Amino acid sequence: MKSVHITNGGGLEHLQIVESANPTPKDNEILVGWHATSLNYHDYLVAIGGIPVMNNRIPMSDGAGEVLAIGKDVLDWKIGDKVMSMFFPGWIDGPPKLEKIAGVSGETIDGYMTTHSCVDQNSVTRIPKGFSYAEAATLPCAALTAWNGLMYTGKLKAGDSVLIEGTGGMSIYGLQIAKAAGAKVFATTSSEIKKERLLSLGCEAVVNYKENERWGKEIYKLSDGGVDHVLDVGGGSTMNQSIEASKIGGHITSIGILSNGRKGAITFPKLFFKFLHLRGIAVGNRDMQNEMIEAIEINQLKPIIDKSFGFEELADAFKYQESGQHFGKIVLEW
Ligand SMILES: NC(=O)c1ccc[n+]([C@@H]2O[C@H](COP(=O)([O-])OP(=O)(O)OC[C@H]3O[C@@H](n4cnc5c(N)ncnc54)[C@H](OP(=O)(O)O)[C@@H]3O)[C@@H](O)[C@H]2O)c1
Known part of the structure; x- marks a missing residue:
């Protein structure tokens, strides 16, 4: 061997x-x-x-x-x-x-x-x-994490809205699982070519997180008052924008630490005035x-x-x- x-x-x-x-x-x-x-x-x-x-x-x-x-x-x-x-x-x-x-x-x-x-x-x-x-x-690893975050801990229902961040393995499974469950999917990416691909896979709207630092606010607007679920992949580098993107009572699954996001400060009033669920998961x-x-x-x-x-x-x-x-x-x- x-x-x-x-x-x-x-x-x-x-x-x-x-x-x-x-x-x-x-x-x-x-x-x-x-x-x-x-x-x-x-x-x-x-x-x-x-x-x-x-x-x-x-x-x-x-x-x-x-x-x-x-x-x-x-x-x-x-x-x-x-x-x-x-x-x-x-x-x-x-x-x-x-x-x-x-x-x-x-x-x-x-x-x-x-x-x-x-x-x-x-x-x-x-x-x-x-x-x-x-x-x-x-x-x-990738698919089971998205499955757990959306279906098991997130209890996603048909008609819910989901934000996936970036186009890595876990996030693309998030997109596929959310679509299969009848959800509307929003996404971020750093690439215009990948943006087109996300739209062709059925995303409602895509925001370039490199060009728009306040992408969470943009997703909030595009989703008409925020999304029900976020699969957060950046931790300290994305969490505040994930909170911005969420609807009142939404569910954020903390999954990753991309872009040096191991640590970071959270804007707590946004977290509690939006009555958000913040849940960490591992696979x-x-x-x-x-x-x-x-x-x-x-x-x-x-x-x-x-x-x-x-x-x-x-x-x-x-x-x-x-x-x-x-x-x-x-x-x-x-
Ligand atoms: N907790 C768990 O159980 C669990 C399980 C699986 C993965 N994870 C974590 O989830 C993250 C993604 O893992 P993966 O295996 O899917 O990675 P991957 O396949 O290597 O994906 C990396 C992609 O993430 C995107 N990205 C990088 N920085 C970003 C940012 N600041 N905002 C949004 N997107 C960003 C980029 O997409 P674009 O090119 O589109 O910009 C990049 O291509 C990692 O932190 C990983 O450790 C955790």
Whole structure:
């Protein structure tokens, strides 16, 4: 088997391909032959050393592949089944608890930038019918986060309005899930070309956040009094504008920290005089992932894949992500 390891504290120049013998599954494990992964901003932070990990950690939280062997206590899977990973392999159902979210794929435990690995039988789900491995590998982090933020914690209803910010993997899934649920979608982007693409995918209106620093006010006007839901990806760099864009009683899901948004000051009177719900989330559990798979099949939703790379090209794929040219997901398949 082949895996990519993070060495020397991280950095794209320190991603090393290592060959070793195939592992054998324990009683409760399955051996998976992984065939694809996809890039998330979290994976990028891990790879460049922005999130410290132990030496030789295998990166990437997303994986899709085929079951090659099963341990003697495995009941749910058989050889040949197609499976995909979970961001939190230990969070099966119910609310998050520290012990359930301690294991993070590609960070605190090994991820899926590998041709083979043995994983607990409960730490994968099936992939949607008709999906390729590359398509399935776009789902466990990006799509599940958007699903949790909009459908599970946000309780989105048909007719609601949603703001997605930027055109990265999670946000484009936010657009697709919101449209499938019958919501009106507004968006921001830094690119005029991407703006046209967002409109062609059914967005009501798009504001360029680089050209208009007060984009939240503009979205408020365009949506006739604010949106019901915001998927906030910038934290300190976007939250005040997300609050501006919201309608009274709206729901903001705090998801990311793009554009150096790890910290920032919130204009609190706007938050409470608008009676807003502000909710932080991290991806989701296996029950949510299985529900999302059903919804993807019923709505015949397909991922928007911008570009595909090979196993040996992880650093190039991250450089492409860094350049911000992508719209939707970047994948690696082998
Ligand atoms: N909490 C969670 O569970 C969770 C799960 C998934 C992702 N996230 C977070 O969500 C964020 C996005 O992740 P991703 O994997 O989707 O990233 P990604 O695919 O790398 O997307 C990056 C895109 O974000 C947009 N962007 C950058 N700065 C922005 C800003 N200030 N305002 C609006 N858009 C901005 C850009 O879009 P344009 O080119 O259109 O400008 C850029 O192309 C990251 O912070 C990530 O850590 C969190």
